[in-house]
Amino acid sequence: MESDPLMARARSLWESLAGVPVSFASAGGPTVVTAPASALAPPGWVGIVLLGDSALATAPTDDVARTVRRALTGLPAPSLTRPGEVARVWPVTEVLGPATLAYLSADDFHPASPGSAEADRLPADHGDLLRLLASVSEEDAGECGLDEITSPAFVVRDGAAVVAAAGYGDWPGDTAHLCVLTAPRVRGRGLARQVASAATAHALAAGRLPQWRARPAASRRVAGALGFRESGSQLSVRGTQSPTIS
Incomplete structure (x- = not known):
């Protein structure tokens, strides 16, 4: 067992x-x-x-x-x-x-500290989110899976433009499959952790199992900082x- x-x-x-x-x-x-x-x-x-x-x-x-x-x-x-x-x-x-593949329990969650810009919430099909997806490479867009989220999108803006976003897709077994994307020009500023933290908190509040699936080392580091355990x-x-x- x-x-x-x-x-x-x-x-x-x-x-x-x-x-x-x-x-x-x-x-x-x-x-x-x-x-x-x-x-x-x-x-x-x-x-x-x-x-x-x-x-x-x-x-x-x-x-x-x-x-x-x-x-x-x-x-x-x-x-x-x-x-x-x-x-x-x-x-x-x-x-x-x-x-x-990494997973997170509520007890292990380490929320991101409040940043200089709070994450806003947008509908998953909002035009600003679609513009962020269109601004990155095909590889980045496919890797993040942001076009498949069913939750709200949690975003950070630079001026009017959304430059970081996260959400999750509903998977079987009350699983929340996390999806995160940051515009290349603002990477390394902690924005991925900020928006992913908001999306993860939303999933945990709904009683879901957060799942993080990633290949890039940078994405795996964000997951680890939030408390996800590579399984x-x-x-x-x-x-x-x-x-x-x-």
Whole structure:
């Protein structure tokens, strides 16, 4: 039985996102299942989620699931979301990630100190928020996920322009998936922490489990400053049918 309530909620979330009845493996390699509608990865990809020392993987077909199961069984748990280690046992052709997964309990939350500019609240579809998204690179816009939030947006302005914003999307299991974006010209001023703190407080007040998924080190530092605990990682891959024979 999972003794860590935060980890138990996180695993329950990703089990539900698999789209088929499944549980994280307790030992002996990842649980690998066929799940064409899995939300662990894009359609047609293999999704691998590692939480603590247990992993879950979904594959689009039975053949791919068998291949992935043979390839990944025997890999140490930390290697399961490392692209180089996976590619060593299974010829990988495309990779997304890995992204770190972090979660927060109300007791561990460290709100940001009030800054020189308080975070305002805007509707998720407000034009000023859309203009911030349009002002950054396609990579930054895709990474932040701000266009998918269902909560209000918490923003900081520089003059009339929104230069930092955060909110969250409603995920299963009362999970709040945090999304944060800061304009490049004002990064390094603590604005990401300020708006993320407001969005996180809103999620906790609603009884939700805040989740932070990130690849950039700067984003992970913001999460850590707020009290998020890194609990695992997520990797999506596509590869050939046959595992590499060592």
